[in-house]
Amino acid sequence: MIEEFRKRYDSVDGLRVYRAPGRVNLIGEHTDYNLGFVCPVALDLATYIGTAPNADGKFRIYSEHLREMGEWDIAELPHLGRSGHWVDYPVGVAQQLLHAGFGIEPANLLIRSTVPEGSGLSSSAALEVSTALACLNGRTLAPLELARLCQRAEREFVGMPCGIMDQYVSVFGREHSAIAIDCRSLEHRIVHLPDGITFVAVNTMVKHALAGSAYRERVQECAAAVELIQQRFPEVASLRDVGMAQWAEAEHLMPDVVRRRARHVVTEDDRVNRFVDACGRGDLELMGRLLVESHRSLQHDYEVSCEELDFLVDTALAIPGVFGSRMTGGGFGGCTVTMLKPSDVPRFGADIVKSYEARFRVTPQVYACNPSEGAGEVRDWRLIPS
Numbered sequence: 052m053i054e055e056f057r058k059r060y061d062s063v064d065g066l067r068v069y070r071a072p073g074r075v076n077l078i079g080e081h082t083d084y085n086l087g088f089v090c091p092v093a094l095d096l097a098t099y100i101g102t103a104p105n106a107d108g109k110f111r112i113y114s115e116h117l118r119e120m121g122e123w124d125i126a127e128l129p130h131l132g133r134s135g136h137w138v139d140y141p142v143g144v145a146q147q148l149l150h151a152g153f154g155i156e157p158a159n160l161l162i163r164s165t166v167p168e169g170s171g172l173s174s175s176a177a178l179e180v181s182t183a184l185a186c187l188n189g190r191t192l193a194p195l196e197l198a199r200l201c202q203r204a205e206r207e208f209v210g211m212p213c214g215i216m217d218q219y220v221s222v223f224g225r226e227h228s229a230i231a232i233d234c235r236s237l238e239h240r241i242v243h244l245p246d247g248i249t250f251v252a253v254n255t256m257v258k259h260a261l262a263g264s265a266y267r268e269r270v271q272e273c274a275a276a277v278e279l280i281q282q283r284f285p286e287v288a289s290l291r292d293v294g295m296a297q298w299a300e301a302e303h304l305m306p307d308v309v310r311r312r313a314r315h316v317v318t319e320d321d322r323v324n325r326f327v328d329a330c331g332r333g334d335l336e337l338m339g340r341l342l343v344e345s346h347r348s349l350q351h352d353y354e355v356s357c358e359e360l361d362f363l364v365d366t367a368l369a370i371p372g373v374f375g376s377r378m379t380g381g382g383f384g385g386c387t388v389t390m391l392k393p394s395d396v397p398r399f400g401a402d403i404v405k406s407y408e409a410r411f412r413v414t415p416q417v418y419a420c421n422p423s424e425g426a427g428e429v430r431d432w433r434l435i436p437s
């Protein structure tokens with residue numbers, strides 16, 4: 052990356068490098084914007100941004116992977132609008148930093164990423180958080196504020212009404228652990244993963260066009276469910292407030308589709324808490340079962356799965372050594388996450404690739420999910436992947 056930087060910008064004077072990881076969510080899907088619970092892992096797949104000051108008053112950002120450059124006068128930054136292009140992520144972040152009172156210095160940036168794009172492993176949050184750190188370039192911003200600022204960039208500038216999970220875990224991720232986030236209090240607990248299991252993500256290699264619009268629709272359906280529940284239980288401010296007992300009394304207040312959406316969220320919050328408890332007890336069977344229940348709920352009630360994801364889950368469940376499997380992330384393509392015995396990983400990888408190829412004529416990528424540390428500066432440049 053250092054050589055690339057020198058080639059592109061002639062000099063590496065003052066170069067600093069920042070890293071922000073992608074994530075795989077173990078359980079708690081579509082619960083974050085309902086202020087509920089999620090349990091993601093930060094991955095060792097990450098976005099790295101090198102930044103060095105320049106003397107020509109520009110803000111430049113080059114994507115190695117896309118071989119594209121965004122370049123603006125610093126004075127232009129506050130006035131830019133959404134372009135519908137990848138540069139919206141860094142520009143959105145720069146504008147949020149300006150709103151928060153941080154000046155943006157003229158600089159040349161270079162992005163290298165190992166997070167596969169559009170895979171549901173949160174390449175956008177990795178890009179947002181690494182951009183924010185590169186723009187801050189050593190100035191302090193409290194970690195929670197960093198995560199919230201990046202979420203605002205995505206909601207307000209990019210126009211995606213996402214929850215806080217992806218940015219949060221990219222900032223707060225922990226090596227060897229998952230983190231259980233309460234998306235209302237914005238506090239988290241470190242969840243030590245039991246011995247004897249590992250997680251593998253498998254990429255469908257598809258992202259159906261529906262993903263963005265369906266996400267918005269689900270956000271609205273959840274808001275509609277809350278309004279209906281409030282007629283009977285005015286104290287309910289979000290689906291997070293509806294416990295399993297209250298749900299039994301509330302569900303008949305809703306028409307079919309809204310009821311199924313809300314049922315997914317209410318039961319998923321419950322599953323996250325049971326999963327975290329099962330993790331603590333080392334109850335591997337129950338952890339696996341909860342993953343599968345989560346998938347079925349996303350498939351039938353929330354309706355954000357697709358043929359490719361269902362196929363990967365069903366195929367995984369028939370492979371020896373697998374405890375459970377589910378789609379992960381927003382849905383309509385992207386990845387599944389599968390919990391299995393470490394010794395069975397090679398066979399699992401070979402079997403799942405073969406079956407998927409036979410069915411869809413596409414080779415799915417398989418990624419080991421190595422829980423890694425959250426975002427920060429990379430001081431040892433030898434750690435930057437080539």
Ligand code: GLA
Nearest residue numbers: 080081213214215216380381
């Ligand atoms: C996307 C969003 C997250 C979350 C998930 C679904 O990744 O960015 O905020 O809502 O979908 O759980």
